[in-house]
Amino acid sequence: MDLLTYPFMLRALAGALIIGLAAPALGIYLVQRRLSLIGDGIGHVALTGVGVGLLTHRSPVLTAVVVSVIGAVAVELVRERGRTSGDLALALLFYGGIAGGVVLVGLSDDAGNASLMQYLFGSLITTSPQDIAVIAGLGSAVLAAMLVFRPALFALCNDEEYARVSGLPVRTLNLLLAVTTAVTVTIAMRTVGLLLVSALMVVPVAAAQQLTRGFRSTMAVAMLIGVCAAGAGVVLSGEIDTAPGATTVLLALAAFLLTTAASALRHRRRRATPATHVEPPDVVLNA
Amino acid sequence: MSSVIEVRHMAAGYDGREILRDVSLRVAPGDVVAVLGANGSGKSTLIRTILGLVPVHRGEIELFGTPQQRFRQWERIGYVPQRLGAGSGVPATVGEVVASGRLARRGLFRLPGAADRTAVREALDAVGLLDRIGDPVGTLSGGQQQRTLIARALAGKPDLLVLDEPTAGVDAASQEAFAGALTRFAGNGGTILLILHELGPLRPLIGRAVVVHDGRIAHEGVPPEPAGHHAEPGHDHVHPHADTEQAGICEWAPTEGMKAY
Numbered sequence: 001m002d003l004l005t006y007p008f009m010l011r012a013l014a015g016a017l018i019i020g021l022a023a024p025a026l027g028i029y030l031v032q033r034r035l036s037l038i039g040d041g042i043g044h045v046a047l048t049g050v051g052v053g054l055l056t057h058r059s060p061v062l063t064a065v066v067v068s069v070i071g072a073v074a075v076e077l078v079r080e081r082g083r084t085s086g087d088l089a090l091a092l093l094f095y096g097g098i099a100g101g102v103v104l105v106g107l108s109d110d111a112g113n114a115s116l117m118q119y120l121f122g123s124l125i126t127t128s129p130q131d132i133a134v135i136a137g138l139g140s141a142v143l144a145a146m147l148v149f150r151p152a153l154f155a156l157c158n159d160e161e162y163a164r165v166s167g168l169p170v171r172t173l174n175l176l177l178a179v180t181t182a183v184t185v186t187i188a189m190r191t192v193g194l195l196l197v198s199a200l201m202v203v204p205v206a207a208a209q210q211l212t213r214g215f216r217s218t219m220a221v222a223m224l225i226g227v228c229a230a231g232a233g234v235v236l237s238g239e240i241d242t243a244p245g246a247t248t249v250l251l252a253l254a255a256f257l258l259t260t261a262a263s264a265l266r267h268r269r270r271r272a273t274p275a276t277h278v279e280p281p282d283v284v285l286n287a
Numbered sequence: 288m289s290s291v292i293e294v295r296h297m298a299a300g301y302d303g304r305e306i307l308r309d310v311s312l313r314v315a316p317g318d319v320v321a322v323l324g325a326n327g328s329g330k331s332t333l334i335r336t337i338l339g340l341v342p343v344h345r346g347e348i349e350l351f352g353t354p355q356q357r358f359r360q361w362e363r364i365g366y367v368p369q370r371l372g373a374g375s376g377v378p379a380t381v382g383e384v385v386a387s388g389r390l391a392r393r394g395l396f397r398l399p400g401a402a403d404r405t406a407v408r409e410a411l412d413a414v415g416l417l418d419r420i421g422d423p424v425g426t427l428s429g430g431q432q433q434r435t436l437i438a439r440a441l442a443g444k445p446d447l448l449v450l451d452e453p454t455a456g457v458d459a460a461s462q463e464a465f466a467g468a469l470t471r472f473a474g475n476g477g478t479i480l481l482i483l484h485e486l487g488p489l490r491p492l493i494g495r496a497v498v499v500h501d502g503r504i505a506h507e508g509v510p511p512e513p514a515g516h517h518a519e520p521g522h523d524h525v526h527p528h529a530d531t532e533q534a535g536i537c538e539w540a541p542t543e544g545m546k547a548y
Contacts, residue, residue, distance in 0.1 A: 031377055032377040151386065151393075151399065155390055158379065159371070161366075161368060162366060163387075164340060165338050165339070165340070166361055166390050166391040166443075167359065205377065213378055213422065213423045214382075215377055216383065218377050
């Protein structure tokens with residue numbers, strides 16, 4: 001635990017805890033909508049933003065936010081419009097995003113595998129105080145939006161047509177989800193990396209819903225699992241010298257296995273109870 | 288008195304395909320109107336167009352005296368879709384789904400209060416599901432899920448209920464709970480527009496029936512009381528209609544290859 005006396009370690013922990021809370025709070029809506037992989041796709045697009053930042057000597061986090069917001073809005077417009085070609089359009093956008101990112105990073109002065117890896121798989125240790133300020137600011141904004149608009153976002157993700165007939169601003173809410181997804185992906189880029197960010201949005205939700213009965217309780221438990229996995233992931237990775245992002249994701253997956261086992265056990269016990277009370281049939285046929 | 292729904296020479300459809308060609312329909316306050324028709328006749332499109340879910344190609348729609356494009360009092364309309372939305376990857380309780388019905392009245396920014404909670408409980412009580420308020424909707428039977436959706440619409444205390452085949456594939460207990468809830472709603476002066484496959488247990492409630500056929504209103508009138516062998520349970524009414532029935536409306540919607548005389 002000596003590691004926690006280092007300022008860079010404390011910054012890493014603070015960043016991870018914010019992401020650990022905000023990512024599942026947003027992810028629950030994506031899971032409800034069956035868009036679990038959208039975070040992954042936006043992560044691909046964000047890499048192009050990183051490339052633009054490195055090439056133009058601007059903050060890669062900032063350019064990644066801008067590019068991934070544009071990408072997320074484009075995805076949302078495609079989703080809203082078409083049903084047939086939407087899937088293909090998404091694929092084109094995602095692969096374009098990651099290819100563009102790799103090429104642009106390669107063209108920049110900062111070329112090299114190290115800088116690419118830093119964004120793909122996270123690099124908490126190099127997080128600067130300014131980075132933490134950005135993560136804290138944007139993370140709190142995402143978290144607040146997800147909590148304040150929960151009833152409306154729940155209605156939207158549960159039944160979009162009903163939300164429309166309720167007079168809700170469906171398009172604005174959809175764009176809000178798209179933009180917050182892009183923002184969450186980008187700020188989580190330093191913690192878990194672009195390729196693993198989606199896991200922190202989805203896995204805690206998957207783990208929580210094994211135990212819960214309602215939406216609100218699922219959200220609360222998912223946020224708890226997310227923040228615990230992120231905190232423990234940073235500390236553990238410091239102790240045993242592993243990548244913090246991957247460690248966090250593995251811990252979240254372990255939580256999923258645990259809750260799944262607990263839920264299976266509970267179901268089996270419930271099913272076993274009535275079976276003991278089955279009465280013998282009135283008629284017995286002798287062979 | 289202005290009408291609740293006024294449709295004039297409306298044509299509508301998706302992706303350039305015209306499903307409704309020329310539909311005019313008027314629903315006055317307190318009316319209970321059943322929309323009948325074969326699968327694919329456009330009856331679902333009709334109510335979805337009225338609600339603004341399908342684009343209008345030609346003609347006009349007015350809701351509570353306001354042109355649909357400028358209509359903003361959505362809390363006056365309770366919509367009951369055919370089934371629970373597709374997005375159900377995450378568990379949700381019956382209470383949470385029904386609470387969505389309060390959004391139109393409450394708006395985006397206000398947190399739910401005591402009035403909202405009371406309305407949710409009252410609506411669930413009206414459909415006989417109050418004891419299931421904390422259960423995940425996924426564990427309910429099809430009929431109970433349908434009743435949950437009706438409770439969601441009732442929770443907003445609307446003036447008009449629009450229902451899309453609410454009784455399709457619903458168990459007897461749910462049909463009864465359902466007819467009771469609608470009868471009370473109509474008894475309090477509510478207006479109802481609903482798609483039905485058959486009039487069934489809701490027959491006493493229906494004041495008027497319209498038959499949609501081939502993108503138009505083919506018939507409009509009072510549904511006939513069942514008489515003679517028509518009233519027998521299980522009667523499937525496949526014989527050609529006699530001349531004496533011409534003025535009325537057939538109990539069953541015309542299907543492919545069957546003419547509505």
